[in-house]
Amino acid sequence: AQKITQTQPGMFVQEKEAVTLDCTYDTSDPSYGLFWYKQPSSGEMIFLIYQGSYDQQNATEGRYSLNFQKARKSANLVISASQLGDSAMYFCAMRLGFQKLVFGTGTRLLVSP
Amino acid sequence: KAGVTQTPRYLIKTRGQQVTLSCSPISGHRSVSWYQQTPGQGLQFLFEYFSETQRNKGNFPGRFSGRQFSNSRSEMNVSTLELGDSALYLCASSLEEGRGTYEQYFGPGTRLTVT
Numbered sequence: 223a224q225k226i227t228q229t230q231p232g233m234f235v236q237e238k239e240a241v242t243l244d245c246t247y248d249t250s251d252p253s254y255g256l257f258w259y260k261q262p263s264s265g266e267m268i269f270l271i272y273q274g275s276y277d278q279q280n281a282t283e284g285r286y287s288l289n290f291q292k293a294r295k296s297a298n299l300v301i302s303a304s305q306l307g308d309s310a311m312y313f314c315a316m317r318l319g320f321q322k323l324v325f326g327t328g329t330r331l332l333v334s335p
Numbered sequence: 336k337a338g339v340t341q342t343p344r345y346l347i348k349t350r351g352q353q354v355t356l357s358c359s360p361i362s363g364h365r366s367v368s369w370y371q372q373t374p375g376q377g378l379q380f381l382f383e384y385f386s387e388t389q390r391n392k393g394n395f396p397g398r399f400s401g402r403q404f405s406n407s408r409s410e411m412n413v414s415t416l417e418l419g420d421s422a423l424y425l426c427a428s429s430l431e432e433g434r435g436t437y438e439q440y441f442g443p444g445t446r447l448t449v450t
Binding site: 254257265318319320327328 | 366377391393431439444
């Protein structure tokens with residue numbers, strides 16, 4: 223069965239600093255996708271970044287990068303130069319092909335001035 | 336392109352009533368998935384429709400049902416509402432062209448309160 227684990231219920235970071243949000247996953251399927259979503263207090267889930275299991279390089283999207291360590295089954299999200307608007311819940315998720323997204327429990331990030 | 340839209344955004348219903356939620360996917364997306372989010376259970380998958388057919392189904396009682404129309408718009412229905420159905424219901428659409436794993440894009444959600 224697929225499982226996503228996010229062990230950090232909350233994280234604090236100062237504006238302009240970098241922060242790493244942890245995510246480990248478990249699956250026996252060799253083909254999968256890993257995703258990070260941001261959920262502000264408004265409720266909408268915003269897609270941030272995607273990493274395929276066969277991708278050789280770590281994914282990057284602007285200030286977001288995914289530190290993909292396949293052997294350790296980890297897919298940590300790195301946010302560089304944090305901004306106040308980054309304060310939100312962050313969810314790591316996994317998908318096998320066209321199956322459902324399986325989400326972790328989320329990490330609440332608070333960015334302080 | 337317009338994003339995923341969901342209507343209504345907020346709903347208040349009474350126990351025993353039924354409710355219908357609507358979702359319009361991103362243009363060209365043929366897959367629509369529904370998720371329920373509650374503080375206690377987190378994000379749980381309800382079902383997914385692809386080209387008007389239910390392709391995947393989560394572990395929810397039969398009171399939860401859905402359908403997809405030929406224009407890919409989807410509706411979900413909850414009958415005989417219970418207090419525990421109070422949640423944020425999120426709809427997501429995905430391109431799903433050929434093989435591979437595709438990201439899902441979410442709508443703003445419908446917040447349902449059952450009293």
